[in-house]
Amino acid sequence: xxxxxxxxxxxxxxxxxxxxxxxxxxxxxxxxxxxxxxxxxxxxxxxxxxxxxxxxxxxxxxxxxxxxxxxxxxxxxxxxxxxxxxxxxxxxxxxxxxxxxxxxxxxxxxxxxxxxxxxxxxxxxxxxxxxxxxxxxxxxxxxxxxxxxxxxxxxxxxxxxxxxxxxxxxxxxxxxxxxxxxxxxxxxxxxxxxxxxxxxxxxxxxxxxxxxxxxxxxxxxxxxxxxxxxxxxxxxxxxxxxxxxxxxxxxxxxxxxxxxxxxxxxxxxxxxxxxxxxxxxxxxxxxxxxxxxxxxxxxxxxxxxxxxxxxxxxxxxxxxxxxxxxxxxxxxxxxxxxxxxxxxxxxxxxxxxxxxxxxxxxxx
Amino acid sequence: xxxxxxxxxxxxxxxxxxxxxxxxxxxxxxxxxxxxxxxxxxxxxxxxxxxxxxxxxxxxxxxxxxxxxxxxxxxxxxxxxxxxxxxxxxxxxxxxxxxxxxxxxxxxxxxxxxxxxxxxxxxxxxxxxxxxxxxxxxxxxxxxxxxxxxxxxxxxxxxxxxxxxxxxxxxxxxxxxxxxxxxxxxxxxxxxxxxxxxxxxxxxxxxxxxxxxxxxxxxxxxxxxxxxxxxxxxxxxxxxxxxx
Numbered sequence: 001x002x003x004x005x006x007x008x009x010x011x012x013x014x015x016x017x018x019x020x021x022x023x024x025x026x027x028x029x030x031x032x033x034x035x036x037x038x039x040x041x042x043x044x045x046x047x048x049x050x051x052x053x054x055x056x057x058x059x060x061x062x063x064x065x066x067x068x069x070x071x072x073x074x075x076x077x078x079x080x081x082x083x084x085x086x087x088x089x090x091x092x093x094x095x096x097x098x099x100x101x102x103x104x105x106x107x108x109x110x111x112x113x114x115x116x117x118x119x120x121x122x123x124x125x126x127x128x129x130x131x132x133x134x135x136x137x138x139x140x141x142x143x144x145x146x147x148x149x150x151x152x153x154x155x156x157x158x159x160x161x162x163x164x165x166x167x168x169x170x171x172x173x174x175x176x177x178x179x180x181x182x183x184x185x186x187x188x189x190x191x192x193x194x195x196x197x198x199x200x201x202x203x204x205x206x207x208x209x210x211x212x213x214x215x216x217x218x219x220x221x222x223x224x225x226x227x228x229x230x231x232x233x234x235x236x237x238x239x240x241x242x243x244x245x246x247x248x249x250x251x252x253x254x255x256x257x258x259x260x261x262x263x264x265x266x267x268x269x270x271x272x273x274x275x276x277x278x279x280x281x282x283x284x285x286x287x288x289x290x291x292x293x294x295x296x297x298x299x300x301x302x303x304x305x306x307x308x309x310x311x312x313x314x315x316x317x318x319x320x321x322x323x324x325x326x327x328x329x330x331x332x333x334x335x336x337x338x339x340x341x342x343x344x345x346x347x348x349x350x351x352x353x354x355x356x357x358x359x360x361x362x363x364x
Numbered sequence: 365x366x367x368x369x370x371x372x373x374x375x376x377x378x379x380x381x382x383x384x385x386x387x388x389x390x391x392x393x394x395x396x397x398x399x400x401x402x403x404x405x406x407x408x409x410x411x412x413x414x415x416x417x418x419x420x421x422x423x424x425x426x427x428x429x430x431x432x433x434x435x436x437x438x439x440x441x442x443x444x445x446x447x448x449x450x451x452x453x454x455x456x457x458x459x460x461x462x463x464x465x466x467x468x469x470x471x472x473x474x475x476x477x478x479x480x481x482x483x484x485x486x487x488x489x490x491x492x493x494x495x496x497x498x499x500x501x502x503x504x505x506x507x508x509x510x511x512x513x514x515x516x517x518x519x520x521x522x523x524x525x526x527x528x529x530x531x532x533x534x535x536x537x538x539x540x541x542x543x544x545x546x547x548x549x550x551x552x553x554x555x556x557x558x559x560x561x562x563x564x565x566x567x568x569x570x571x572x573x574x575x576x577x578x579x580x581x582x583x584x585x586x587x588x589x590x591x592x593x594x595x596x597x598x599x600x601x602x603x604x605x606x607x608x
Contacts, residue, residue: 298461298462298495298498298502298528299498299528300528302498302502302505302528302529302537303529303533305501305505305537306501306529306533306536306537306540309505309537309540309541310536310537310540312540314508314540314541317505317508317540317541318505318506318508318509318541320505321501321502321504321505321506321508321541322502322505322506322509324462324502325456325462325463325464325502325506326464335461336460336461337461337528339526339528340460340461340493340495340526343525343526
């Protein structure tokens with residue numbers, strides 16, 4: 001009997017989600033107040049389900065909403081008083097839904113509302129100040145989402161500003177905004193105004209990044225990822241001696257920290273520094289060291305192939321170039337090359353998975 | 365005929381028949397080997413978000429162009445149609461990673477099937493990435509190992525966001541491997557650098573031009589003719605190489 005009731009209640013829940021998750025034609029014209037209020041109520045039901053029921057189904061339903069319906073729900077729900085944990089949960093629901101959407105108006109609306117809920121409600125000092133668990137949620141959400149919002153990069157005061165993970169996430173965002181190294185090398189053209197490029201921006205963000213990373217390492221010297229990033233930013237600033245020292249230090253610490261992905265990146269960056277200085281043998285040795293850490297990832301293998309081919313060793317070069325194609329694998333830290341993820345900082349990891357982990361904290 | 369003579373005679377007749385069948389076959393590779401103008405080509409197909417969805421990420425100035433991918437595939441099929449059974453082809457795809465979808469095989473091999481795979485049409489990723497330069501190096505190494513005139517046919521909008529190799533490094537690698545890169549393009553879907561993601565436009569033509577290859581537009585009304593010329597050019601180069 002109990003089993004039957006459970007089945008029936010499951011079917012009922014399914015029907016409710018089907019209804020709440022569907023997009024009736026009315027939502028395509030969300031002009032009336034009644035329509036907006038109905039959308040807001042539907043969103044609240046999804047929030048309840050997200051926090052206390054089948055979170056995956058609630059998330060899938062919201063991610064499938066028509067953007068107009070979503071905007072209507074957000075607009076009508078904005079004036080509702082929400083407790084800090086409710087606000088954090090709704091922000092997370094929006095963040096997860098945004099990560100599943102294409103770049104449409106719904107994604108933008110969800111991201112904007114998530115930021116508002118976190119900044120103005122959940123992570124407001126009056127709310128999160130005494131609640132250590134909520135502060136952790138705020139910090140982890142910030143680290144995961146800072147790449148989405150420029151204004152979050154500028155103001156971290158509500159998101160554990162001295163926390164080394166927050167500092168590192170901000171630094172990664174600053175580095176991303178520096179622009180590629182090639183742009184920096186157009187300095188001469190810029191000075192006479194021929195080529196408008198980014199390096200005014202480059203210097204500003206580079207200084208920011210160095211400052212933030214040094215603060216992060218002061219707070220936690222064992223933070224290998226921050227040290228690798230510092231080495232890479234210093235290299236881009238042409239401070240290659242300092243860069244090499246930081247990268248060598250990072251390699252030494254990566255083993256204890258169990259971060260082979262960071263050791264791989266540090267070897268790659270050392271190789272690049274050596275290559276640009278014309279020390280091909282040293283570069284090749286550094287690429288070989290990176291391959292030893294991660295034989296299935298392409299960046300190091302292809303770079304070594306390129307250098308070997310250039311030196312006339314075609315047989316070895318062919319083997320190296322084919323390696324990522326013929327034996328792909330994840331080397332124990334994901335199947336994407338760490339260099340591919342590097343520009344995205346802490347949020348470059350699998351965002352849906354990271355947000356799903358964070359979700360558990362708001363399901364209380 | 366005695367029984368003693370019958371077995372060798374039948375064996376000879378069977379061998380002659382077998383040889384005749386092989387010589388008349390459409391796939392004479394094993395009988396005669398490839399002709400002097402046979403070519404090896406790796407199709408390097410861009411499956412990244414910028415090609416499939418006409419955007420890279422939020423913040424870009426983009427125009428949706430989902431037809432780009434289909435146009436690249438159509439261009440690839442035109443090239444496949446020009447290949448002979450004694451040519452060989454492979455298919456490599458790339459977006460945020462590089463994959464060997466169809467290994468080298470005679471004629472078009474399974475390249476056509478590979479391009480039709482639904483798996484190539486990826487769902488949008490939170491951080492779409494594209495590794496054009498690295499894919500060119502991988503493909504160049506792959507085809508260089510074949511020991512005959514080697515071509516990389518890059519089918520892409522040329523937007524590279526995440527390669528470790530720079531464009532000059534990819535060019536130098538292709539040249540060192542002795543591989544020509546031909547490039548079938550579609551228009552890029554943003555006009556200038558992206559202020560948020562630091563994706564900058566780069567002139568991609570040098571990848572082809574500095575390796576001896578050609579640049580074709582997938583939207584060219586005379587694409588079929590130009591592709592026929594392209595493959596004939598490959599064969600002429602192969603013959604002249606053999607003559608040297």
